[in-house]
Amino acid sequence: MYAIERTQPHHVVFVCSEASRALVREYIRLANLGPERHEVLTLEDPDDLVLVYEQVSAALHRLRSRWPEASVVVDYTAGTKSMSCATAMAAVDCEDDKVTLRLVHGQRGEGSTVVPGTETHRPVQRIHDIRARRRLASLRGALARYDYVAAGAGIEEIICSDVSSQLAERCRPIRDLCRAFDAWDRWELQTARQLFTAYRSYPAGRQPAFERLTVLEQLAVVAEAARGGADLAAARDPYVAVEDLLLNAERRATQGRYDDAVARVYRALELLAQLRLRIAYGVDTADVDPGKLPEQARGRIDGDPEGEPRKLGLWRAWEVLAAYPNEPLAAWFAESRDRLWDFLAVRNQSILAHGVTAVSRREWEGKGQAALDLCRVALQRLSEAKVRKPLRHMQFPRDELLDGVSDGA
Known part of the structure; x- marks a missing residue:
């Protein structure tokens, strides 16, 4: 309930097991959510990590298709460990900056539960960095083929997304070197020289940039x-x-x-x-x-x-x-x-x-x-x-x- 009160969502998807449906109905009543403002996703097996992941991923896809411009807040506080883990994984894998993760924090009391009145509904920081690192991993295939255009474009998308400034700064030289090697591939020597000059001291693969610059000259x-x-x-x-x-x-x-x-x-x-x-x-x-x-x-x-x-x-x-x-x-x-x-x-x-x-x-x-x-x-x-x-x-x-x-x- 705390998460619903704090976010005041337009639409809520409750993810629960068959045993928790009665509790979900009570939440719906307390939050005064009409039929058009909620849906209930009942899991086939709340302890099956893969199955939960697939069901939550499908639900997220439906939401993004129905409201493509809306922000989606995914709260993974409650549920079994498999439910929390699978829900967080599905949100990260959504590869959509409008999908964010949140978690109810607070002072832990008996049974490690959050003491009422101490709650804070906080966003998970740097989720975009997690997504970006996964995208970077996928770009390894492009670089393995020497496809610097595709790799550079992919890194540019990461830099222009909501990643942390630290990750963006680490990505920027890689993007520029992709552009440099692409220009070199096309014998645009002046463009390549300009870019390598800016990164003269940078390790450009197994051969440092200053040595590659000497070759370009x-x-x-x-x-x-x-x-x-x-x-x-x-x-x-x-x-x-x-x-x-x-x-x-x-x-x-x-x-x-x-x-x-x-x-x-x-x-x-x-x-x-x-x-x-x-x-x-x-x-x-x-x-x-x-x-x-x-x-x-x-x-x-x-x-x-x-x-x-x-x-x-x-x-x-x-x-x-x-x-x-x-x-x-x-x-x-x-x-x-x-x-x-x-x-x-x-x-x-x-x-x-x-x-x-x-x-x-x-x-x-x-x-x-x-x-x-x-x-x-x-x-x-x-x-x-x-x-x-x-x-x-x-x-x-x-x-x-x-x-x-x-x-x-």
Whole structure:
């Protein structure tokens, strides 16, 4: 009765056992609740936790459907332990900020019952934090797929809800890092750099943000050099752009987007040849100066010598590169030709290249992954030849990004 007197509800749902129906009828009489202002939910078994949970959850769903804009106060003070526990669980799982929990507190007397006159009907604090942590746990699946858009949107909803300021503050960096990794995925390097700069000292997965920012700065140099605005030779590690594409390909494969993954491996192999030719020999594959090529490779140039710029596609770029004396990747190309050719056959049939079919998981695992691994071997050869001093570039974080937030730390 105390809870009804304090809240003055428009409608009351009494949850009781068959043995308590007489007591409920007395409450209805004392509270002067007409038939239109109350209903009685009689439990089949008040000690069956799961059954009580299901019945109370269904009742809450009916209330929310009938009065979608109303506030629902769930009081779990009385009843069996299973009834109280199941009722509280159903309210928390309702995932609706308009549904709140309340409990009658007071001085305990004989039999641990609340002494009349000492009652206080208090809301359960931070129920929204409990719900938020459950939502965060559900977002681990999105992050496991590198779906930073879905994860960031879910965290944004949590921040904008009635959670405590402490939890909101812990969630905000995670949301912003999701946005940063999403921007990076889409090669929006400036946006990603701005966000990482704001969290330079933050642990962004297994690799701290300041290290990731260093990689981003190198990627920006490569992008600017492609537009003629930067000198690749002065860059610290321009080849990290190739590794970045390979990591991106792995993320697409994790999502089951095998055509995208193959396209990125293709671009990584192409970019590696382009960077090597540009940095070591001053050759621009989009506008080739034949005088800079080994004599035996000059016949491999595409384009009209009288009009269009002379160009080198992926395969011919590698053939030209391998023709230079003492080129560190020449032996690698000779060893890898057959496997690279097999990969190109799969890529060329892709809907994202020249074909009309989708790359299957089997094709990715058989040919795509093999080409990715070959490209990493080529990068390693450059390091062994002292041509490259690689920056550390690790895969983007998955659900570990939420560690320390969803677990309540």
